[in-house]
Amino acid sequence: MAEGAAAAAMLRRAVELDAASRFPEALLCYQEGIDLLLHLLKGTKDETKKSHYRQKISDYMDRAEQIKKFLAQEKEDGKHHRQIKIEDNATGFGYESLFRRYLTEAVTEVWVEDPYVRHVHQPPRRSDFFQLYNFLRFCEMLIKRPGRVKTIHLLTSEDEDRGKDLQASGLEEIRQSLGKHGVVLEIRYSPSIHDREIRFNSGWVIKIGRGLDYFKKPQGRFSLGFCDLDLRPCHETTVDIFHAEHTKKI
Structure with a gap:
């Protein structure tokens, strides 16, 4: 339960930072939240929960990857x-x-x-x-x-x-x-x-x-x-x- 609450809190913070366009901080929170979800996934035998965790992990990973690409492009564009x-x-x-x-x-x-x-x-x-x-x-x-x-x-x-x-x-x-x-x-x-x-x-x-x-x-x-x-x-x-x-x- 504690790990689940920690993951939820971390990912809520990631979404808040994302909405505020604080992308570097949001990316770190997404990554930490995803790690916590992966740990929960490994520790559960409930197939319903596994399916739920996999979907959440997939969604947050997609968003984290988008932010990562955006930050890389911003850094590259800044040279020109x-x-x-x-x-x-x-x-x-x-x-x-x-x-x-x-x-x-x-x-x-x-x-x-x-x-x-x-x-x-x-x-x-x-x-x-x-x-x-x-x-x-x-x-x-x-x-x-x-x-x-x-x-x-x-x-x-x-x-x-x-x-x-x-x-x-x-x-x-x-x-x-x-x-x-x-x-x-x-x-x-x-x-x-x-x-x-x-x-x-x-x-x-x-x-x-x-x-x-x-x-x-x-x-x-x-x-x-x-x-x-x-x-x-x-x-x-x-x-x-x-x-x-x-x-x-x-």
């Missing part, structure tokens, strides 16, 4: 720097196509630094809000892949004159909408922000020359690319992707 040159009018570079490789289940927190998450022209019109729409689309992608993101930090510059209120109301609407999905949006403004950068708490850093606004305006509201960013022509820009672990070595 990838650069993508997006040509003028190129298509196929929507946010999901660009970021999905790096949006693993380890990503729970995201930082976006972009000075132009606002509208462009004065006087403001509905069609001027493409930067805000781009940020909204980026947020939509984050909560879909793979659904573990809990906090998004936005650092941008404050718009001027009439655009200031419209920028604030647009971002507040996005914040409230994200809140309904259990995601917190923290917004800060800086008058001196210049660099554009996106960071994931898994260690990945993405620098895009034009920030999130590297798409050209669609030719019309009913033209291809208006909704699907993979079909939207892009401005020429460069994307640099690297891991924080890599920056410590150079």
